[in-house]
Amino acid sequence: MRNLLMKVNYDGTTYDGFQTQPQGNTIQDRLEEAILHLTGEDLKIHASGRTDAGVHAYGQPFNFITSSQIPLERWCLALNARLPQDIVVTEAREVPLSFHSRRSAKRKTYRYTINANQFPDPFQRRWQLHHPGILDVSAMQQGLTHLLGTHDFTSFASRHSTKTSHVRTIYEAHMEVDTSMCRPNPRDQGVIHVFITGSGFLQHMVRIIMGTLINVGQGKCPADKVAHILAACDRGAAGPTAVANGLTLWSVEYEEADYKKAD
Template identity: 85%
Template sequence: MRNLLMKVNYDGTRYDGFQTQPQGNTIQDHLEHAILHLTGEALKITGSGRTDAGVHAYGQPFNFLTASKIPLERWCLALNARLPQDIVVTEAREVSLDFHSRRGAKRKTYRYTISGNRFPDPFQRRWQYHHPVKLDIPAMQQGLAHIIGTHDFTSFASRKSTKTSHVRTIFEAHMEIDHSMCRNGTADQGVIHTYITGSGFLQHMVRIIMGTLIHVGEGKIRAEAVADILAACDRAAAGPTAVAQGLALWSVEYDEAGL
């Protein structure tokens, strides 16, 4: 048996997230179906984590055990020929039999993208939340700084969360503003990318953080209030859950050399 680790990019717009669901329209379902067609093996893959319906990913890791002797260099092309065009496997490597892409993950980074320009970009509409009204970006950056560190993130977790502990560590969080698509002489604010890196994330955590920061940017709450919201440990204290289309799993890191 071989343990293969792969990475997959996907536009999550028309899917119900990564993990298998009863309706069978998830990234995992399509990957497993492609592997079945390629090798004849009805197996289960292990993803590095879940993503919500409509959320995207760049290089999400997954692994599985296979008896297939297909050479590594053939796997990506062979699977992509059997996958929809909005799901693309980009890497394949053999790892130790005890490697587990979810349990072994040490750092995960998500990116949330807001278009602050007056008009939406039709070419990026599936990957951005369009907010044409002016945002106080410095205030949002101040609010974002409050989530860095180890905290109980109950206020930023879905009420449906089944985790026994909501304590998570955020290592880094920052915003980058891309002005390349702004029109001269207009109120365009550019495309606002927020990167959040942590030890792990709760259901809807990044989207609730972003919904809260958008309220900060709109002047509905103060930047300093983010610390109070954290301390409240109450979902009702935080802002709304931002729309899924702006969120993408950006990277997953492991301790193993070269991963």
């Protein structure tokens, strides 16, 4: 028996999120079908976490226990040949049997992307929120800093969250503005990427943070009010939930000791 840790990239546009659900077309379903087709094993994979419908991932880890003898270096190509083109497995390694993609995860990073140019980009639109109005990026950056550290993030969690604790830690957060695709036009502000790294994220947490930051960028909410919104522990205090398609699970980090297989 081996415990295999893999990484998968997917364009989540047409999927109902990662995790299997009734009548859902999910990434997990497609991966488990590909594994069944390849090995004959009808098994369950463990992911680093759920993603919402329409959310994307670059390098989302998942693991599973297999008795297949297929050599490690053959797995990616063999699975990709059995997956739709919008799901691509890029890495496979053997890890200790105790390793679990979600329980062993130490840090997760999400990226949220806003196209702040005047017109939508037909090439990148599937993973961008289009916001044609000018945004005050430095105010948004200032708002973001209020979220750093360990807090109760109830204001930034879905009302449907079933977690007993809403305390999470945000380790890092920063913004990048890519102006390479701007026309020489003051109404093209660039593509804004927001990266947020934390211990874990509540349901809709990044999207509600983004809805709130966009309010800040539009001048509807002063940057310093983000601290008050956080302190309120009230979902009603924060901004709207930004659309799912702008969100990409960007990386998941583990302790080397947890996934390094002792040979």
